[in-house]
Amino acid sequence: MLVLGRKPGEYVVIGENIKVKVVKSDKGDLRLAIDAPKDVEITRGEVWEQQSK
Template structure:
């Protein structure tokens, strides 16, 4: 696992076509904005675990 520190507005690229950007909400928490092709399936961790760990 790779662990990176990123500030709001900064991003990481996964391959050539997936961009994960850190954005800050009005409440002060951090959110991720993911820009990926429609063919890439994106699931929240708790949903993935529900589907794969039972």
């Protein structure tokens, strides 16, 4: 697993076509903006864990 520190406005690129950007919310919570092709499935961790059981 790769662990990175990113500040709001910074991003990482996965492969050629997936961009994950850190977005700051009004409440100070961490939020991620994910830009990926429509054929790439994106699932929240808690949902994925429920599906794996």
